[in-house]
Amino acid sequence: xxxxxxxxxxxxxxxxxxxxxxxxxxxxxxxxxxxxxxxxxxxxxxxxxxxxxxxxxxxxxxxxxxxxxxxxxxxxxxxxxxxxxxxxxxxxxxxxxxxxxxxxxxxxxxxxxxxxxxxxxxxxxxxxxxxxxxxxxxxxxxxxxxxxxxxxxxxxxxxxxxxxxxxxxxxxxxxxxxxxxxxxxxxxxxxxxxxxxxxxxxxxxxxxxxxxxxxxxxxxxxxxxxxxxxxxxxxxxxxxxxxxxxxxxxxxxxxxxxxxxxxxxxxxxxxxxxxxxxxxxxxxxxxxxxxxxxxxxxxxxxxxxxxxxxxxxxxxxxxxxxxxxxxxxxxxxxxxxxxxxxxxxxxxxxxxxxxxxxxxxxxxxxxxxxxxxxxxxxxxxxxx
Amino acid sequence: xxxxxxxxxxxxxxxxxxxxxxxxxxxxxxxxxxxxxxxxxxxxxxxxxxxxxxxxxxxxxxxxxxxxxxxxxxxxxxxxxxxxxxxxxxxxxxxxxxxxxxxxxxxxxxxxxxxxxxxxxxxxxxxxxxxxxxxxxxxxxxxxxxxxxxxxxxxxxxxxxxxxxxxxxxxxxxxxxxxxxxxxxxxxxxxxxxxxxxxxxxxxxxxxxxxxxxxxxxxxxxxxxxxxxxxxxxxxxxxxxxxxxxxxxxxxxxxxxxxxxxxxxxxxxxxxxxxxxxxxxxxxxxxxxxxxxxxxxxxxxxxxxxxxxxxxxxxxxxxxxxxxxxxxxxxxxxxxxxxxxxxxxxxxxxxxxxxxxxxxxxxxxxxxxxxxxxxxxxxxxxxx
Numbered sequence: 001x002x003x004x005x006x007x008x009x010x011x012x013x014x015x016x017x018x019x020x021x022x023x024x025x026x027x028x029x030x031x032x033x034x035x036x037x038x039x040x041x042x043x044x045x046x047x048x049x050x051x052x053x054x055x056x057x058x059x060x061x062x063x064x065x066x067x068x069x070x071x072x073x074x075x076x077x078x079x080x081x082x083x084x085x086x087x088x089x090x091x092x093x094x095x096x097x098x099x100x101x102x103x104x105x106x107x108x109x110x111x112x113x114x115x116x117x118x119x120x121x122x123x124x125x126x127x128x129x130x131x132x133x134x135x136x137x138x139x140x141x142x143x144x145x146x147x148x149x150x151x152x153x154x155x156x157x158x159x160x161x162x163x164x165x166x167x168x169x170x171x172x173x174x175x176x177x178x179x180x181x182x183x184x185x186x187x188x189x190x191x192x193x194x195x196x197x198x199x200x201x202x203x204x205x206x207x208x209x210x211x212x213x214x215x216x217x218x219x220x221x222x223x224x225x226x227x228x229x230x231x232x233x234x235x236x237x238x239x240x241x242x243x244x245x246x247x248x249x250x251x252x253x254x255x256x257x258x259x260x261x262x263x264x265x266x267x268x269x270x271x272x273x274x275x276x277x278x279x280x281x282x283x284x285x286x287x288x289x290x291x292x293x294x295x296x297x298x299x300x301x302x303x304x305x306x307x308x309x310x311x312x313x314x315x316x317x318x319x320x321x322x323x324x325x326x327x328x329x330x331x332x333x334x335x336x337x338x339x340x341x342x343x344x345x346x347x348x349x350x351x352x353x354x355x356x357x358x359x360x361x362x363x364x365x366x367x368x369x370x371x372x373x374x375x376x377x378x379x380x381x382x383x384x
Numbered sequence: 385x386x387x388x389x390x391x392x393x394x395x396x397x398x399x400x401x402x403x404x405x406x407x408x409x410x411x412x413x414x415x416x417x418x419x420x421x422x423x424x425x426x427x428x429x430x431x432x433x434x435x436x437x438x439x440x441x442x443x444x445x446x447x448x449x450x451x452x453x454x455x456x457x458x459x460x461x462x463x464x465x466x467x468x469x470x471x472x473x474x475x476x477x478x479x480x481x482x483x484x485x486x487x488x489x490x491x492x493x494x495x496x497x498x499x500x501x502x503x504x505x506x507x508x509x510x511x512x513x514x515x516x517x518x519x520x521x522x523x524x525x526x527x528x529x530x531x532x533x534x535x536x537x538x539x540x541x542x543x544x545x546x547x548x549x550x551x552x553x554x555x556x557x558x559x560x561x562x563x564x565x566x567x568x569x570x571x572x573x574x575x576x577x578x579x580x581x582x583x584x585x586x587x588x589x590x591x592x593x594x595x596x597x598x599x600x601x602x603x604x605x606x607x608x609x610x611x612x613x614x615x616x617x618x619x620x621x622x623x624x625x626x627x628x629x630x631x632x633x634x635x636x637x638x639x640x641x642x643x644x645x646x647x648x649x650x651x652x653x654x655x656x657x658x659x660x661x662x663x664x665x666x667x668x669x670x671x672x673x674x675x676x677x678x679x680x681x682x683x684x685x686x687x688x689x690x691x692x693x694x695x696x697x698x699x700x701x702x703x704x705x706x707x708x709x710x711x712x713x714x715x716x717x718x719x720x721x722x723x724x725x726x727x728x729x730x731x732x733x734x735x736x737x738x739x740x741x742x743x744x745x746x747x748x749x750x751x752x753x754x755x756x757x758x759x760x761x762x763x764x765x766x767x768x
Contacts, residue, residue, distance in 0.1 A: 036702070040709040044690065065677070065702045072678060073698055081694040293449070294456060306428065310465040314457055318420070318449045325424040328709050 001138070001182035001209050003241050009355040011233065011260040014347045017210075017241050019137035020180035021077060021085045023052070026241060026262035027346050029253065029339045030055045030087060032270060035064070036080040039270045040328040041336065043082045048306065049337040050344065053085040053137075055265045058130055059094035062120070063113050067133035075135030087265075089245070090127045090140040090169070090186070093214070097145070104144065106161070124168035132177055140212060141169030143186040148219040155190035162188045163202050170206050182209035184243060187232050191220050196228050200235035210241040213261070217246050226255050233260035250279060250342055251368050254359055257346050264343070269335035274328050276320045279338040283367030285313075287331070292317045305337035306330070385522070385566035385593050387625050393739040395617065395644040398731045401594075401625050403469045403521035404564035405461060407436070410625060410646035411730050413637065413723045414439045414471060416654060419448070420464040423654045424712040425720065427466045432690065433721040434728065437469040437521075439649045442514055443478035446504070447497050451517035459519030471649075473629070474511045474524040474553070474570070477598070481529070488528065490545070508552035516561055524596060525553030527570040532603040539574035546572045547586050554590050566593035568627060571616050575604050580612050584619035594625040597645070601630050610639050617644035634663060634726055635752050638743055641730050648727070653719030658712050660704045663722040667751030669697075671715070676701045689721035690714070 007014040017024040031038045031046065033054045038046060046054065056076060061067060073079045076086055092109075095102060099111035108123030124142040131139035143162045146155060166185050173183045185208035189199035203211060213232050216225050229244060236242050243263035244256050253264055269279065276287040280300040285292070295313035307316065307330035319327035349358035391398040401408040415422045415430065417438045422430060430438065440460060445451060457463045460470055476493075479486060483495035492507030508526040515523035527546045530539060550569050557567045569592035573583035587595060597616050600609050613628060620626050627647035628640050637648055653663065660671040664684040669676070679697035691700065691714035703711035733742035 035706040035708055036699070037706075037708045037710045040713075042690070042710055042713065043694065064706060065698070069678060069698065069702075073680060073696060079696070079699050079702075081699070294453060296457060306426070310427065312457060312463070314449070314453065315420070315463050315465070318453075318463075322419040322421075322448060324419055324421045325709060325712050326421045326426055329424075329426065329713060 001180075003210070003239060005239060007351045007353075009350045009353050010258065011230070012257050012346070012350045012355045013260060013262055014350040015241065015262055017262075019053075019085045019182065021083060021137050024085055024263075025052065025344075025347060027253070027257045027343045027350075028052060028263050029343045030263065030265040031336050031339075032057075032265055032267045033080065033082075034060050036061060036070070036076060038332075038336070039274065040325075040332040041270075043080070045306075045329065045333050046082070046336070047084075049333060050340040051084070051336065053087060054082060055087045055089065056080075056134065056136065057091070057094060058088045058127065058134065058140075059091035059098070059122075061088075061134060062091060062122075062130050063115050067130040071133040071135070075133075077135065085138070086136040087138040087243075088131050088134055088136040088140065090142040091122055091130065092127070092143045092186075093145045093245075095122055096147075104161075106164070108142075109144075124165045125172045128169055128172040128183075132173070132179075132181065136181065138182045138184060138210070139173070141166045141183060141185050141208070143188055143214055145188070145215055145218070146190055148191065148215075150190055152192060152195075155192055155195055159189050159195055159199050162186070163199070163206070166203055166206050170208065184208050184210040184212045184241075186212040186214040186245070187236075188215045190215060191224050191228065193228065193231055196232050197235060200232045204235070204237060208240075210243060211236045212243040212245050214245045216244060217248055217252075222252075225252075226259065229256055229261060230259040236260075249368075250339070250366060251363070253339070253342060254346065254362055257343075257350075258355070258359060269339045270332050273331035273335045276317075276327075276331065277335075278331055279335050281365055287313065287317045287320050299331075299334050300338065303334060303337060303341070305334050307334040385564075387594070387623060389623060391735045391737075393734045393737050394642065395614070396641050396730070396734045396739045397644060397646055398734040399625065399646055401646075403437075403566065405467060405469045405521050408469055408647075409436065409728075409731060411637075411641045411727045411734075412436060412647050413727045414647065414649040415720050415723075416441075416649055416651045417464065417466075418444050420445060420454070420460060422716075422720070423658065424709075424716040425654075427464070429690075429713065429717050430466070430720070431468075433717060434724040435468070435720065437471060438466060439471045439473065440464075440518065440520065441475070441478060442472045442511065442518065442524075443475035443482070443506075445472075445518060446475060446506075446514050447499050451514040455517040455519070459517075461519065469522070470520040471522040471627075472515050472518055472520040472524065474526040475506055475514070476511070476527045476570075477529045477629075479506055480531075488545075490548070492526075493528075508549045509556045512553055512556040516557070516563075516565065520565065522566045522568060522594070523557070525550045525567060525569050525592070527572055527598055529572070529599055529602070530574055532575065532599075534574055536576060536579075539576055539579055543573050543579055543583050546570070547583070547590070550587055550590050550592075554592065568592055568594040568596045568625075570596040570598040570629070571620075572599045574599060575608050575612065577612065577615055580616050581619060584616045588619070588621060592624075594627060595620045596627040596629050598629045600628060601632055601636075606636075609636075610643065613640050613645060614643040620644075633752075634723070634750060635747070637723070637726060638730065638746055641727075641734075642739070642743060653723045654716050657715035657719045660701075660711075660715065661719075662715055663719050665749055671697065671701045671704050683715075683718050684722065687718060687721060687725070689718050691718040
C-alpha cells in the first residue's frame with residue numbers, strides 16, 4: 001500500500017491511497033457493507049455512486065457465513081462482486097457492542113453469537129486470521145472499545161490491553177501471509193487527552209500502514225470529539241492515512257477533514273435512507289412529511305444519481321410510505337452519492353487551496369439538525 | 385393500438401402489439417408493479433431484464449397515492465419513471481379479494497380501504513375515470529370476480545352483471561377522453577364451459593381492443609384452467625390480443641401459449657424471489673436449502689442477468705439468509721429475466737414453426753413442482 005499526500009490546506013489533506021485493488025482518493029467516505037453487501041445497493045449502484053472502497057464487518061462475516069466459506073469462494077472481493085478496495089474492521093467494536101456474555105481476558109474475548117447462541121473466541125491472532133481469509137485490502141488490529149463514560153482507571157487499563165493486542169496483531173500479520181494486505185492500528189484512549197496522546201504515540205511506535213481513530217462518536221459531546229480528533233491526527237505521521245471510525249454526519253466529515261482526517265465510514269447514509277431521510281446541500285429531508293406529497297422536484301436538484309435524475313420527491317415518498325423495496329435502494333443510492341460527492345468536493349477544495357471557503361459555504365447552507373442521536377454511529381448497519 | 389399477428393404454430397401465436405408508448409412482442413409476460421413499482425426493481429432493472437410492459441394495480445393506486453395525484457404528477461409513466469407500455473387492471477379483482485365490507489349493487493361496489501378504513505365506491509365509470517387519470521396504455525373494463533367454487537346460479541348472475549358493467553365501461557371510455565388508451569374487456573364465467581362461451585361471445589359483441597380472460601387461477605383444477613383457456617381463446621377474434629390474467633407458473637405459460645394466449649401477468653417471479661425461490665430451465669430452486677451454502681455456480685448458467693453474471697448461489701443464499709435487501713433485488717431481477725426469456729423463446733419457436741419441439745424440450749427438462757399453491761395468483765404482489 002502506498003499513500004501520497006498531494007496537497008494540504010491548513011490541517012486538511014488531499015491524498016491518494018494505492019491498494020492491491022486500486023486507488024482511493026482521500027478524503028474518502030466508505031459505505032458500510034456489514035454482511036458483504038451495502039444495504040439495498042448492488043456493486044453496480046456503488047460504482048454509479050462513485051464509491052472507491054467499501055467497509056465490511058469482520059464480526060458479522062465471521063458469524064455468518066464464516067470466513068472459511070468466504071475464502072473458499074475466492075475471498076470477499078469475488079464473493080460480493082466488488083473488485084475495488086475493501087476495508088475490514090477488527091471485529092472488536094461489534095464484540096463489545098453486540099455480543100452477549102462477553103468475557104475479556106488478556107488472551108482475547110469470549111462471546112456468544114446473537115445469530116445462533118454459539119460461543120466463540122476472538123483474539124488478536126484470530127482477528128488477523130479471519131481478516132486474512134476475508135482478504136480485504138486494509139485490515140485492522142484488534143482493539144477493546146470502551147463505552148462512554150468510563151473511569152480514568154478503566155480507560156487506562158483498557159488502553160494498555162489495546163496496545164498489547166495491537167503488538168500481537170502486528171506480529172500475527174507479519175511474514176508471507178501478510179500478502180498485499182495493509183494493516184491499520186487503532187488509536188483508543190477514551191475522552192482523556194493525555195491517554196489519547198499516549199495511545200497515538202504508542203500505536204505509531206508499533207508501526208502500522210495507517211491509523212484509525214477509534215472509540216469516537218460513542219456518546220461523548222461533539223466538541224470533545226472534534227478536539228480529540230484534532231489532537232490525535234496531529235500526532236499521527238503525515239505520510240500515512242488517517243481513518244476516523246464510525247463518523248459521521250455530513251457536518252462531522254467537514255469538521256474532521258479540517259482537522260486532518262482522510263477516511264470515514266458510517267451507517268448514516270444507508271440507515272437513514274431506510275428511515276426515509278435523505279441528505280441535500282441544504283440539510284436532511286424527512287420524506288415522511290406530508291409537504292412532499294405533491295412535490296415534483298427531485299430529492300436534490302444538484303445530484304446526478306439515478307434517484308434524482310429519474311424520480312420526483314412525490315414518487316419516492318409514495319414508495320417509502322407504501323413500504324416498497326425500491327424506495328430503500330433509491331434513497332440509499334442518493335445518500336451514498338451525496339456523501340461521496342461531499343468528500344469529492346472537499347478534496348477539490350483542498351487541492352485548490354480553498355478549503356476554508358468551502359467550509360464557510362457548506363455551513364452557510366447546510367441546515368444542521370440536532371437530535372437525540374447527535375453523533376456518528378459506529379454500530380454496524382442493521383446489526384444482527 | 386395496433387395488433388399484428390405475425391405467425392401461428394398450431395394455436396400458438398406470435399404477434400406485435402403497438403401502443404402509444406411502444407411495441408410489445410407477444411407472447412409477453414408483464415411484471416406486476418402493484419404500487420407503481422415492480423417490487424425491488426427499478427426501471428433500470430426492468431429494462432435490463434427485457435421488460436416491454438408492466439402492469440400496475442388500479443385499486444392500489446386509487447387508494448394510495450390516489451389517481452388525482454398521479455395525474456397531477458404527469459401520469460403513471462412519468463410518476464414511476466417508465467416510458468414503455470403500462471397496463472392497468474380495473475380494480476375489480478382487488479375489491480373482491482382484498483377489501484372489507486363490500487356491498488355490491490347494480491351501480492357498483494362500495495368498499496372500505498384496508499389502508500385507512502375510509503369508504504369508497506367503484507363503478508364502471510369510476511374505474512374508467514381512475515384509469516384515464518393514471519394514463520396507462522391499456523386499461524380494463526370493471527368486472528366482478530367470483531371466488532371458486534360458486535353455484536351455477538351465482539355464476540350466471542355475476543356474468544350478467546359483468547357484461548352490463550362491460551357495456552358501461554365501454555361507453556365511459558368513448559369520445560375524446562379515450563385518447564390513446566386501449567381498453568380490454570374481461571371474459572368471466574367461472575368454470576362452466578357454457579357460461580364461458582356465452583361470456584366470450586357477449587364480451588366480443590360489445591367490442592374491445594383486446595380481451596382478458598379473468599377469473600382463472602382462483603383455485604380451480606389446472607386441467608379445467610387449461611381447457612377453459614383453450615375454449616375462450618378459440619372464441620376470441622384472431623386479430624386481437626388475448627391476455628390471461630394472473631397466470632402463472634412457467635409451465636402454465638407454456639400450456640397457455642399453446643392454447644392461443646398472447647399476454648400474461650403474475651406475481652410469481654417477484655413474490656417467490658422474496659421467499660428465496662428462483663426459476664431455472666431445470667425447475668425452481670429454493671435458496672434456503674443448505675445444499676447451496678458452498679455452491680460456486682450462478683443461479684442459472686444460461687442466464688445473462690446481473691445476478692447470474694456477477695454472483696454465486698452461495699453469495700445470494702448468504703444475502704437471503706442474512707435478510708439483506710440486495711437479495712430481493714437480485715433474485716427478483718433473475719426471476720423476471722427468466723420469465724421474459726421464456727416468453728421470448730416461445731415467440732422465436734412459434735416464428736420458426738417449432739413450438740411443439742420447444743414444448744417437448746421445455747417439459748423434458750423443467751421439473752414442475754407441485755405445491756399447495758399450485759396455481760397462478762392474480763392477487764397483487766404484497767397487497768396492502
